[in-house]
Amino acid sequence: MSTLVYVRGYLVRLIIVTGCLSALISWYFVSPQADAMFTEINLINMNVSLFTLFVGIITISARYIRTIQARQKYWPYQLYAMVLMFLWVIMGTTAGLYSDFYQTAYLSTKITLHIAILGQLIFFMASGAYRVFRIRNLRTALFAIGAAAICALNAPWIATPFPQLDPFREWLLSHPGMAPGRGIAIAGAIGACALSIRVFLGLEKGALRATEAA
Amino acid sequence: MIPIILSEVGQLLRTGRTFQLIFVIVLGVLIAAAYILGRRGKMWEIRPLEALEAIWEGVGRCAEMGRPVMVLPGISGLGSPETLAGLTIFGEVAQRAAEIGVTPISAASSSEVILASEAIIRSAFTSAGKPELYATGKYVRWFGGDQFSYAVGAAGQVIADKPAMTLQIGYFLFDVIVAAETGSRVGSVQIGGTLGSLNMLAMFCDHVFIGEEIYAASARISRDIMATATIAGQDWVKLIVIVLLIVGTILGLAGNTELYKIMGM
Numbered sequence: 001m002s003t004l005v006y007v008r009g010y011l012v013r014l015i016i017v018t019g020c021l022s023a024l025i026s027w028y029f030v031s032p033q034a035d036a037m038f039t040e041i042n043l044i045n046m047n048v049s050l051f052t053l054f055v056g057i058i059t060i061s062a063r064y065i066r067t068i069q070a071r072q073k074y075w076p077y078q079l080y081a082m083v084l085m086f087l088w089v090i091m092g093t094t095a096g097l098y099s100d101f102y103q104t105a106y107l108s109t110k111i112t113l114h115i116a117i118l119g120q121l122i123f124f125m126a127s128g129a130y131r132v133f134r135i136r137n138l139r140t141a142l143f144a145i146g147a148a149a150i151c152a153l154n155a156p157w158i159a160t161p162f163p164q165l166d167p168f169r170e171w172l173l174s175h176p177g178m179a180p181g182r183g184i185a186i187a188g189a190i191g192a193c194a195l196s197i198r199v200f201l202g203l204e205k206g207a208l209r210a211t212e213a214a
Numbered sequence: 215m216i217p218i219i220l221s222e223v224g225q226l227l228r229t230g231r232t233f234q235l236i237f238v239i240v241l242g243v244l245i246a247a248a249y250i251l252g253r254r255g256k257m258w259e260i261r262p263l264e265a266l267e268a269i270w271e272g273v274g275r276c277a278e279m280g281r282p283v284m285v286l287p288g289i290s291g292l293g294s295p296e297t298l299a300g301l302t303i304f305g306e307v308a309q310r311a312a313e314i315g316v317t318p319i320s321a322a323s324s325s326e327v328i329l330a331s332e333a334i335i336r337s338a339f340t341s342a343g344k345p346e347l348y349a350t351g352k353y354v355r356w357f358g359g360d361q362f363s364y365a366v367g368a369a370g371q372v373i374a375d376k377p378a379m380t381l382q383i384g385y386f387l388f389d390v391i392v393a394a395e396t397g398s399r400v401g402s403v404q405i406g407g408t409l410g411s412l413n414m415l416a417m418f419c420d421h422v423f424i425g426e427e428i429y430a431a432s433a434r435i436s437r438d439i440m441a442t443a444t445i446a447g448q449d450w451v452k453l454i455v456i457v458l459l460i461v462g463t464i465l466g467l468a469g470n471t472e473l474y475k476i477m478g479m
Contacts, residue, residue: 028235029226049291049326056325056356059332063351074374110360117362121388124395128417131398184425186455188409190241191426192295194448197245198433199298203441 016199019045057085146172230478240454245447252443260434260445265405265421269303272379272403273310282317283307284377286368286393287331288384288408289361291324295429296408300384301330302432303407307381308338312347321355321371323364328356365389369396376400382415383407383428394418407431 019041025034064078095101133144152158153169227235252258276283285307287300308318318335322328331354339348357367369392372380380397382390386408397404398418406415407423416422423431426448433441462473 024238028228028231030228031226052329053325056328059328059350060356114362117366117392121391124391125414125417128391128395128398132417184409184412187425187452188429190448190451190455191429193238193241193451194245194426194444195295195299195429195432197242198441198444201249201440201444203433203438203444 013200020196020200061085146176233477241447241451244450245444248443248447248450249440252439252446256443257439258442258446260430260442263423263427263431263434265407265423265427266431266434268403268405268421269307269379269381270310272381272405273307273314273316275403276311276316276378277314279378281378282319282375283311283379283381284372284375284397284402285318285320285381286384287320287322287327288382288386289323289364289389290327290385292326292330294385296383296385297327299407299428299432300381301327301334303381303383303428303435304331305334305338306432306435308335309341312338312342312344317353319353319355319371319375319377321357321364321368323357323359323361328354361387361389362392365392368393372396372400372402377402379403379405381405382419383423383431385409386411386415388414390415391418 022034022037022041025031026038061082064082068075068079068082091102091105129147133140133147135141135144150169150172153165159166159169224232248258273283285300285304287297287304288294290297292298292301304318304320310316311318312335318338320331320335322331332350335353336345336348339345355367355371357363357370372393373396377397377400380393380402382394382404383406387410390406390408390411391414394404394406394415395418404419405421405423406412406419407428408415409425409428412422412424430445430448433445458473465471465473
């Protein structure tokens with residue numbers, strides 16, 4: 001490992017340790033100094049994120065321009081993306097992000113597209129559910145019955161004429177459904193803490209291997 | 215002297231967070247203890263993770279079929295531990311793929327994840343002795359920051375490139391359904407891991423990392439003694455949590471709320 005890479009590796013760890021300590025102290029202790037430091041680090045983080053956004057746009061533009069010039073695969077889509085990207089930048093800077101024009105243009109495209117995708121999700125979920133809920137043994141049979149009951153009891157045409165079935169749906173969701181969910185959440189939170197400590201100690205190689213190759 | 219120090223520290227603590235702080239300190243101490251034991255030669259074993267074994271088989275399948283391996287780290291930024299876990303696994307998969315001539319591809323939602331993913335792939339090709347194969351923007355695609363644009367874009371990429379294996383490990387919401395179902399339709403082996411949308415991911419995946427397995431996977435992959443030691447410390451903490459759950463349930467059923475009060479709830 002070259003000296004430069006070594007120094008860069010330790011600089012990253014130093015920044016991580018400083019950031020984490022300020023966040024922890026600010027969260028657990030009443031300390032205006034730690035609060036101020038945490039706020040400052042947050043601002044720096046926002047600036048760096050903004051900078052990476054610019055780097056990302058420049059990288060994407062450079063790549064797309066090359067592809068479009070060479071008429072490589074998917075170049076029309078990339079041209080379309082480039083035009084839209086700069087069009088939205090111009091619209092945002094001239095009309096303002098919170099102007100009626102920008103908001104209407106944004107919401108009328110985004111919301112309609114979202115709704116179109118939500119419509120597709122129903123078919124995707126039905127397709128996935130068909131594979132998952134095929135009854136092959138007792139366990140999958142119980143699984144399928146539970147899922148079918150929750151689906152059916154959430155449908156107004158069943159839930160409305162049979163309100164007495166609602167407690168059963170509630171029980172399925174709040175007992176057999178919630179318990180494993182909470183177990184996974186608790187174990188996940190502990191795992192995230194352990195991952196943070198590994199990052200602290202420089203043991204987590206995969207995500208940080210970029211440092212070694214730089 | 216000690217009570218005075220404790221009293222002074224107690225006044226500095228924010229209300230209702232004492233138990234949290236003690237818990238974090240215990241977690242750190244136990245992981246440090248496991249780490250020190252690891253340094254002294256204690257060997258820790260992690261049980262085989264089925265999903266992880268399937269990843270290596272999947273990379274081999276990609277090589278046999280001459281199709282790429284696709285890794286999706288989700289829609290969050292680098293601030294999410296799930297994304298970090300996904301990128302960690304991506305690093306190892308990209309490395310293995312580059313070594314045996316499989317093309318690793320990815321799609322990122324946030325700008326910082328794009329940069330990290332590019333760096334990971336560049337590093338993988340460099341480590342595999344094939345730096346000439348790397349080109350910026352060739353392997354990592356960007357479809358916008360919105361969750362559904364990411365999902366639809368990733369699904370389009372799945373249809374276009376037909377990966378023999380798709381890994382979806384990171385932070386996902388409903389968007390996971392679109393890419394995962396598309397992966398199923400092109401016959402891709404699907405391996406997933408997330409926390410919030412695990413139920414949806416499990417519907418479409420052949421193998422899943424359940425809960426904290428996504429965080430343990432990197433230690434298992436690297437087989438690094440020190441990294442594995444932190445998993446041992448994590449398991450000790452889980453034992454403490456289980457004891458707390460049992461004691462809390464018994465006390466709660468008996469009508470005693472002392473533990474809730476101690477925990478600041």
